[in-house]
Amino acid sequence: MSADTVISLNLATTRPQWGFAEAVEGCLKAGITAISPWRDQIEAIGLDEAARIVKENKIRVTGVCRGGMFPGVDAADRQKRIDDNLRAIDEAAALNADCLVLVVGGLPGSSKDLPGAREQVTDGIAAMLPHANASGVKIAIEPLHPMYAADRACVNTTDQALDICEKLGETVGVALDVYHIWWDPNLANAIARAGRMKRIFAHHICDWLVPTKDMLLDRGMMGDGVIDLKAIRKMIEDAGFHGPQEVEIFSQDNWWKRPGDEVLQVIKERVATVC
Amino acid sequence: MSADTVISLNLATTRPQWGFAEAVEGCLKAGITAISPWRDQIEAIGLDEAARIVKENKIRVTGVCRGGMFPGVDAADRQKRIDDNLRAIDEAAALNADCLVLVVGGLPGSSKDLPGAREQVTDGIAAMLPHANASGVKIAIEPLHPMYAADRACVNTTDQALDICEKLGETVGVALDVYHIWWDPNLANAIARAGRMKRIFAHHICDWLVPTKDMLLDRGMMGDGVIDLKAIRKMIEDAGFHGPQEVEIFSQDNWWKRPGDEVLQVIKERVATVC
Secondary structure, rough: OOOOOOOEOOOEEEEEEEEHHHHHHHHHHOOEEEEEEEEHHHHHHHHHHHHHHHHHHEEOOOOOOEOOOOOOOHHHHHHHHHHHHHHHHHHHHHHOOOOOOEEOOOOOOOOOOOOHHHHHHHHHHHHHHHHHHHHOOOOOOOOOOHOOOOEOOOOHHHHHHHHHHHHOOOOEEEEEEHHHEEHHHHOOHHHHHHHOOOOOOEEOOOOOOOOOOOEEEEEEEEOOOOOHHHHHHHHHHOOOOOEEEEEEEEEOOHHHOOOOOHOOOOOOOOHHOOO | OOOOOOEEEEEEOOOOOOOOOHHHHHHHHHHOEEEEHHHHHHHHHHHHHHHHHHHHOOEEEEEEEEEEEEOOOOOHHHHHHHHHHHHHHHHHHHHHOOOOOOOOOOOOOOOOOOHHHHHHHHHHHHHHHHHHHHHHEEEEEEEOHHOOOOOOOOOOOOOHHHHHHHOOOOEEEEEEEEHHHHHOOHHHHHHHHHHHHHOEEEEEEEEEOOOOOOOOOOOOOOOOOOOOOHHHHHHHHHHOOOOOEEEEEEEEOOOOOOOOOHHHHHHHHHHHHHH
């Protein structure tokens, strides 16, 4: 592994095996010094203790997962969701995270109004932005694969996310996860555009398996699927982003069933060879 | 149901229940006078007999499913695939079909070269086009949902399909299936563009279920999911296409288990109310 292939472990990758503290211990043992935790994992150990572990071990936090989920059924519901995002900002700030990652949310209630949901997303980010900026926390919109448009995120392409970023200013960028964007016929142009805008805040990797048995929890280890990881990495690095590659694998039938140490070893081998 | 809500039955919708002849009989009984058969269904009854049934009953064939699957592992493989498309053209011509629908194919063999696969698709359509034009058969590229990019179709947005159409001439257009395109943030613009190009050759409907339990065989009946069918229909009609709405539902756990006559009755009710 060369010096410029720094790995961050998204802690969803070892969710069933390890809590926050165990994951940091496992990472350090494997020579991995960056993580991206989920909010429930932070909550389980407590924010203060999480921050202490991060600081004491000089861990880089490449992101906090996740804010977002803005669309609501009414004004009160939407405000509740914005309030939760304000708390997420505080957590990202306490961990000195590179960004707060947003999974923006899908259609609220029984709505079929996708353009309306997308407006609610832009409005929601705008509402949280003053607190984010005051806290020094960057916001990373993660465009999600179109198969999640209804229930998880109505922002589904890099260009669509960048259009929102342009409206909201330089502290709102994108988290580019190969799993969500690899299929995009306009991918090269969109990543170059993100680079010109200086809005690439994170780079997530895993792989797309064929067949994919579960739409959420059957992501592949890098090299086991069809994504041209080196090509996308080159696009992202040519666009000026040289941060860690953050490994985020939801895998209920495979990697979640193996010992965490083994998973990290395979990740290191694959990042060194196929990423 | 008003006069302008003409239904076509894509025969995949009643695949386990009915063969070609039974499906036509079921349609006529239900007052449906347009169909879109699959090639294996045509082959099972024989092309001559299928053509006789169509002609005798004055059935409109809104499409033949399907040509495509162009990307191959080598030149011989690609030629074999083109030859199969030439036969598909003959079948579409014999049935006087509105178009031959293309599911263009995904990554060949163990390739991860998506741009390369996309080039093979354009080249493959170009190779079949002289025979299609000589036979009076229009070619409809069906952009498929991005979740099928690896294994079924590397053309995944309406705009991407239209870019190919522009290269190949006015007899190559698009089949717009709401299941594949509903999530597209640029959908309204893309459909308007297709209209200006006069390239909308088919309009397929079903619905996107939440949750979707199977990536291929869990499509919903119109009204049971989240797609704003009326909004998309308006876009397509405003773009100048007023052909039948072709109902194409792959549903292994629900509609494929019900009597064909019942399925057609529900389709008629839903088209009259939610489409």
